[in-house]
Amino acid sequence: MDTNAYTNDKLSAEAINNNLKTTFVGRNLEILPTIHSTNLYLKEIDTTDLKSGYTVLADEQTAGRGRRGRIFHSPGSQGIYLSILLKPDKDQQDIHLLTMCAAVAVSKAIEQTCDIRADIKWVNDIFCNGKKICGILTESTISAELQEIDKVIVGIGINTGNVPVEVKDIATSIMEETGMSGVRNQLIAEVLNEFESVYLDYTCYGKKQDIIDHYSSRIKYKF
Numbered sequence: 001m002d003t004n005a006y007t008n009d010k011l012s013a014e015a016i017n018n019n020l021k022t023t024f025v026g027r028n029l030e031i032l033p034t035i036h037s038t039n040l041y042l043k044e045i046d047t048t049d050l051k052s053g054y055t056v057l058a059d060e061q062t063a064g065r066g067r068r069g070r071i072f073h074s075p076g077s078q079g080i081y082l083s084i085l086l087k088p089d090k091d092q093q094d095i096h097l098l099t100m101c102a103a104v105a106v107s108k109a110i111e112q113t114c115d116i117r118a119d120i121k122w123v124n125d126i127f128c129n130g131k132k133i134c135g136i137l138t139e140s141t142i143s144a145e146l147q148e149i150d151k152v153i154v155g156i157g158i159n160t161g162n163v164p165v166e167v168k169d170i171a172t173s174i175m176e177e178t179g180m181s182g183v184r185n186q187l188i189a190e191v192l193n194e195f196e197s198v199y200l201d202y203t204c205y206g207k208k209q210d211i212i213d214h215y216s217s218r219i220k221y222k223f
C-alpha cells in the first residue's frame with residue numbers, strides 16, 4: 001500500500017475509493033499520468049463495453065479544452081482533470097442540464113471539502129472570490145447507425161495547486177484560496193459522490209426543477 005497517497009497529492013485509486021459513496025459513478029476508475037484530454041480520450045476509445053459512470057483521471061493534460069475550443073491549462077499535479085462517461089436514456093440526454101448537474105455537484109463538493117463558497121458563472125464555470133477555479137465541458141457522440149446520442153462525456157477541471165502565470169489574473173485554485181494542499185483525492189471522491197446524487201435526482205427521481213433552482217441560486221457571474 002502506498003501510504004504516501006494519503007498525505008501527499010499523488011492521485012490514488014485506493015484513496016479515492018475509500019471516500020466514495022457512489023453506486024456506479026467512479027466505481028470503474030482509470031488513472032493516467034498524462035493525456036491530451038480526458039474528454040478526447042473517452043471520445044476516441046471504444047466504450048461499448050464500458051458502463052455508465054466510468055471515470056478517467058489524468059495527472060496532466062497536454063491539450064485540455066473548454067467551451068468553444070478555449071485552452072484549459074492543465075499542468076501536472078496542479079489540478080483535477082477528470083471525465084465521466086454517461087450512457088443516459090433517450091429522454092435524459094439534455095446536455096445543458098447535465099452541465100448544470102456537474103456545476104451543482106462541483107460547487108457543493110468544493111464547499112464541503114474546502115470550506116469556501118463556490119459560485120457559478122453561466123453556463124459552465126465555477127468561481128471563487130471572483131476568479132475561475134473550475135471549468136466544465138459536456139460533450140456527446142452520435143451513433144452513426146441509429147443517428148442518436150450514444151454517449152455523453154462530462155469533463156471537469158479544477159485548479160488545486162499553482163495557477164499558471166498565463167491565467168493568474170483571472171484564475172485561482174484551492175491552494176490559492178485556502179492554503180490547503182494534498183486534497184485532490186478527497187475532492188475527487190466528493191465530486192463523484194455529489195455528481196451521482198444530482199444525476200440520479202435528474203434521471204430517477206424527477207427533480208429536474210430542483211436542480212435548475214439550485215443551479216440558479218448559485219449564479220453570480222453571467223458574462
